[in-house]
Amino acid sequence: MSDRDTPPLPPDAAAALDADRRHPDPPDAVRAAVLARVRRSVGLPPLPGGGGGGAAAGGGTVVALKAAAGVSKTVVAALASVAAAAAVVTVVVAQRPAPAAPRPPSAPIARAVAPARRVVTAPSVVEARPSPAVEPAPIAVAVATAPRHLDASAPRDDLSDERAQLDDVRAAMRGERYGEAERALRRYRERFPRPRLAEERDFLAVRLLTARGDEAGAARRRERFRRRYPSSIYLDGLDAPAQTISP
Amino acid sequence: MKPDRLPTATTDDAAFTAIYEREFTYVWHTLRRLGVPARDLPDVTHDVFVTVFRRLSTYDPSRPLRPWLFGVAFRVASDHRALARNAREQVTDRADPADDVPGADHLLHDHQERQLVRDALDALDLDRRAVLVAHEIDELPIAEMARALDVPPPTLYSRLRSAREQFVAALRRLRASRGDR
Numbered sequence: 001m002s003d004r005d006t007p008p009l010p011p012d013a014a015a016a017l018d019a020d021r022r023h024p025d026p027p028d029a030v031r032a033a034v035l036a037r038v039r040r041s042v043g044l045p046p047l048p049g050g051g052g053g054g055a056a057a058g059g060g061t062v063v064a065l066k067a068a069a070g071v072s073k074t075v076v077a078a079l080a081s082v083a084a085a086a087a088v089v090t091v092v093v094a095q096r097p098a099p100a101a102p103r104p105p106s107a108p109i110a111r112a113v114a115p116a117r118r119v120v121t122a123p124s125v126v127e128a129r130p131s132p133a134v135e136p137a138p139i140a141v142a143v144a145t146a147p148r149h150l151d152a153s154a155p156r157d158d159l160s161d162e163r164a165q166l167d168d169v170r171a172a173m174r175g176e177r178y179g180e181a182e183r184a185l186r187r188y189r190e191r192f193p194r195p196r197l198a199e200e201r202d203f204l205a206v207r208l209l210t211a212r213g214d215e216a217g218a219a220r221r222r223e224r225f226r227r228r229y230p231s232s233i234y235l236d237g238l239d240a241p242a243q244t245i246s247p
Numbered sequence: 248m249k250p251d252r253l254p255t256a257t258t259d260d261a262a263f264t265a266i267y268e269r270e271f272t273y274v275w276h277t278l279r280r281l282g283v284p285a286r287d288l289p290d291v292t293h294d295v296f297v298t299v300f301r302r303l304s305t306y307d308p309s310r311p312l313r314p315w316l317f318g319v320a321f322r323v324a325s326d327h328r329a330l331a332r333n334a335r336e337q338v339t340d341r342a343d344p345a346d347d348v349p350g351a352d353h354l355l356h357d358h359q360e361r362q363l364v365r366d367a368l369d370a371l372d373l374d375r376r377a378v379l380v381a382h383e384i385d386e387l388p389i390a391e392m393a394r395a396l397d398v399p400p401p402t403l404y405s406r407l408r409s410a411r412e413q414f415v416a417a418l419r420r421l422r423a424s425r426g427d428r
Contacts, residue, residue, distance in 0.1 A: 016360050
């Protein structure tokens with residue numbers, strides 16, 4: 001079979017697909033935010049200006065292009081042509097730097113950031129950074145501490161597994177990979193129906209909903225959390241804005 | 248629009264950044280057309296480019312880039328769709344903030360047409376949807392898609408044929424139900 005054997009689309013269907021070709025592009029802020037996350041995930045250093053670069057930087061950022069070993073002039077030319085569409089792009093390439101050391105999954109983070117760097121467009125969460133010079137901040141994540149509500153009936157061997165799974169959730173949240181965090185949290189629930197770290201799990205669930213902009217869902221879970229764990233060490237961080245970092 | 252070729256492919260930061268800057272929008276729209284819900288597009292696009300970075304050394308620079316990118320995007324979208332939760336969201340998630348700007352009549356018409364296309368594409372399974380999107384919208388050659396997806400060309404032609412039929416049928420059904428024509 002070949003294309004000659006397949007009847008082409010009728011004009012009305014082809015016109016409909018044309019309309020889809022005119023779908024608006026994602027905002028530059030999203031492009032920049034995703035690039036910054038990708039670079040963190042693969043261990044590349046942030047780009048000058050916060051990781052967006054090029055069009056993502058909003059069209060004013062000037063970046064010096066310096067070809068070096070391993071980067072051909074044609075790649076440099078390609079980069080330059082891409083940059084011309086939005087701005088002059090600067091990428092300094094001297095030698096491929098060593099990948100940045102990944103942040104330990106359960107390491108505490110103490111960093112306060114300016115509020116309102118996230119634009120929530122209901123029902124989707126769209127990341128927007130008005131200033132590309134500011135790194136996206138991890139969301140509030142509590143320091144791993146011994147939870148007060150442990151299910152003593154769970155096998156002790158599972159505890160480290162539980163901890164590791166929740167660390168996955170936390171790491172994804174710090175990287176602002178909320179879909180991944182949600183999947184990790186679901187895997188945790190499925191694997192540990194009677195968890196020993198239920199308190200921490202529920203706290204992370206609240207933080208995740210907050211981060212994703214689901215205020216109503218977060219509020220419901222927050223109330224449930226307060227009823228269930230009235231003396232929890234996590235209560236202080238429960239109401240924190242999505243961008244605030246717990247010590 | 249014909250896909251460009253990248254002159255060289257290395258795992259270099261600069262090469263990767265060049266690909267990202269040039270192809271981010273393409274990957275984003277490809278994932279959207281493959282049915283990734285709007286709210287998950289940043290996450291799934293991230294996953295695609297992480298894969299691109301890690302597999303850049305396997306890219307043959309003598310081949311066009313976009314079919315290779317499409318192959319990566321298709322696999323990541325397929326994994327994403329495989330999750331039951333995501334499958335449910337595909338039915339219910341109609342969030343499309345970038346599209347939700349009322350304007351002149353032709354913009355509104357475009358918006359309605361895009362929604363119609365999206366609903367009609369939802370009627371196709373992912374394999375057929377992929378070949379229709381890649382061939383009819385992105386104009387990727389079947390031979391390149393076969394290489395990128397590791398599927399024999401006759402199979403892709405067969406899928407294309409049934410995808411066109413199913414898409415047209417779904418489009419007409421949806422238009423009839425909305426009283427368009």
